[in-house]
Amino acid sequence: MDSAVQRQYVEFGVDNEHYAIPISDVHEIIRMQEITDIPNGRHYVKGIINLRGRIVPVLSLRVLLAMDEVSSTKHTRILVVHHLEEAIGVIVDKVNKVTTFNDIQPAPDSIAGISGSFFNGVGFSSSELVGILKLDEILLRN
Template structure:
């Protein structure tokens, strides 16, 4: 998160994404790369949100649905659907989002609601009139 000065968290860059018409932000330092959808090979006996694996330049990367992981129903892929690849302790994991919108900076990031009981939420950022939940993808996908 950004640095705190006088009780206010200062700007840090994030990637703005959309999932089920909801706006989210991911710290840019957590993102390894963003790619277009690839064919996903199904792998049996995995968590429901894990759809399978992709071959990314010779590396096998597991892929999960962020929509399903957040409790939404699965959506159809569009030309805007992307895979956000996140570096984890055990390698990398791809997370499917409906779209990647822009690089954002928040001047003020508020703590997550309910005193931080949502472990995968780093906070809430405000961009214009839009509130954006800032996701801790590593925590959310249990890397």
């Protein structure tokens, strides 16, 4: 995975796990805000927000990764990402930092109970392992 080495990533936390996505996929990071419910929406769709006049659907990464939902905290953020020519908000527990990885290994068959097909690989960040998510794979699976 040499091509992914030295690219910048946004590292974030969900539950006690560390994940990252390429910074090029992130449009912006915003604080949690009021989300308008959508009737009869899928269980992982929390609703929509108005982002400077643009309607953006918001999804729960916890639900997409089959984790229990928790209440928002002061650290909860919405990553507004590019997906299929659209902006989509993805709720994460906290954003840690922008980082690069000197070593990225192929993803195993499963990481923390989540299918390895959802990962581009595993990066080594200081003393922690960080799962590099294939956001398209996660968002398209449902």
